[in-house]
Amino acid sequence: MPKLAASLDIITLTDTPECAAQLLEAAKTLGFVYITMAGTEITPEAVDEMFKISKQFFASPESEKASCVISANNKGWSGMLSETLDPPNQKRGDFKQAMNFGEFTQSGEPQQPITPTLSPHLPTIAHFSTLCANVSRRLLRLFAQALSISASAGGAEYFTASHTSTNGPSGSILRLLYYPPISSGDYDPSSDIRAGAHSDYGSLTLLFQHDGASGLEILSPGGGWSPVPVVSEAICVNIGDLLSYWTAGLLRSTVHRVVAPGDQAGERYSMAYFCHPVDSTPLGGIPSEIVRKRGERGANIEDEEVLTAARHLKSRLAATYGWNS
Template sequence: MATVARIPIIDISSDVQDEAQVAKELVEAAIEHGFIYIKNTGRNIPVATVDAAFDLKLFKAPLEEKQKCTIQQNNRGWSAMQYETLDPGNQRVGDFKEAFNFGEFINGKAQQPIPETIAEHESQISAFRDLCYDMCLKINTLLGIGLKIDPPSFFTSAHLRSEGPSGTILRLLYYPPLTSTTASAAEDVRAGAHSDYGSMTMLFRLAGQAGLEILTRDNTWAPVPVLPPGTADDPAPPILVNIGDLLSYWTNGLLRSTVHRVVFPGNKGSLVEGETDREPRYSIAYFCHPVGTMPLMPVPSERVRAFAGAGAEAVKGNPYAERKVLTANEHLHMRLKASYLQLYKDKDKE
């Protein structure tokens, strides 16, 4: 079996914990790994709510329903199998996955077309998205405390809905099993190597479903178990949080925006014990973005200044670690244009 990624497991659910210590642990994990397991006790997001989100039959909706909701340049809607290519420089075909992106909801109503099959669950999806938003604000606050930013609410304030629209997306994902695809054993992947575009991502997974790998500091791929040691008896698998490009920008590369991918690990000899790629894989990702007009200037933190002043280099392995843009929206549009070549090509012709 494969040697798995050694990612810390942190509990942020209790109000009686030492907040400063939890914040320190989060920051150190974000610096060293860019990925953090958040223990899922059900206190921040009830387990039943997560289960209900996985029970949605969105991907079983008739094709014509999904096609009416095809993804647009606002990054909302349905993307078909192999429509997105996350690593266009190295993939011969698009990702082996389907996805549906939900943007903002207002008073429980989606501000985009959604398949009729799930229309009765609209308010449920909105409520789940709100819980994810609240949890991301909490983690942003803890990161501000751990970095001793002045004020520690710096990150949180940048993500407040009241300050303007953002690129935040709730994404449902379906990956077919290897046995039902035409994937090449050597080349093809379910999601190409990439870093995430926003501030942070919260990922919900189901036990036994393999595929996620991260690029480690020694430039090797390591699988990320759904159930790391010590979590098998928890109410649900831990929520996997990873740092995105924008938190890395804000901290001059101190917080690590780690490259990752989703593969057919059975072909590569990298299966984790108890997991398989011979069955469908489902996941739910909440991509947390700051207000779109927010400038990406380095945060007021002595630790960030010292890191930059010591001549630290951008984290190797992430082609987007170098600062290229000034605002959150500019970065998002740059990344989307690279991933959805056909979408932008078609629109340019109109």
């Protein structure tokens, strides 16, 4: 029986209470929503240019990519099978490669090793990362508005200071992703997967996909996997574990995965921007009556030690890569 496609809202961002309410409702139900590029600074042309850079990088020799292999700071290149997003249920790692860019300096310089193939494109990559950060902060403003955080506590700007790079380093990452073609000799569909079932770690994620490059599935609230259709000239946004924890579970961090549908066994490219707060941000209770009514859960539990954003991320990465936490 074919799977029923997930029905995600498609929203054009406006700085209005109505848009804030729409986003909150989507985040409370599926935890996934599409926003049109038309409502952002990000253009389809900028996305296409980034995909061209991504293809050049992943086509470069493995020895070159290995010169910036990923480390415990979550920056660099990860090869095939090196990341395991669903350790309890995977016999081996994900069938994908990835390149993680951490935050750039104010002058646009990377704070990590970069390969010769990528070096000429650093201004483009840095600018795209900045655009993603701007969109993320705009979304967070709308969420803060929808949560009715009082002006005395920060109001619509409640989250922005903790998501601004000038206020300190964070775990925010721009990630290029490449899923090679599936061949019968390498891939066992009964046990292998392109990206294992997982939820994202940070505040929220912006996902960019090629038209027709399907494979993303979300775990529906009632159980079962639902494919997420690719929407042209739109960005798929999902809530991460940190923001869900911070809002006492009000905003849903939904489990998702990437599979290789029968008609999509060829190569697949995507890009994701993982937005995280500044490392030192304490994840204490949010001054919102809507969140307080959730009771003692997540960041609302007052007798537990208050987590910082850095500690939250470190524990999640340790589980994914097998690093010591």
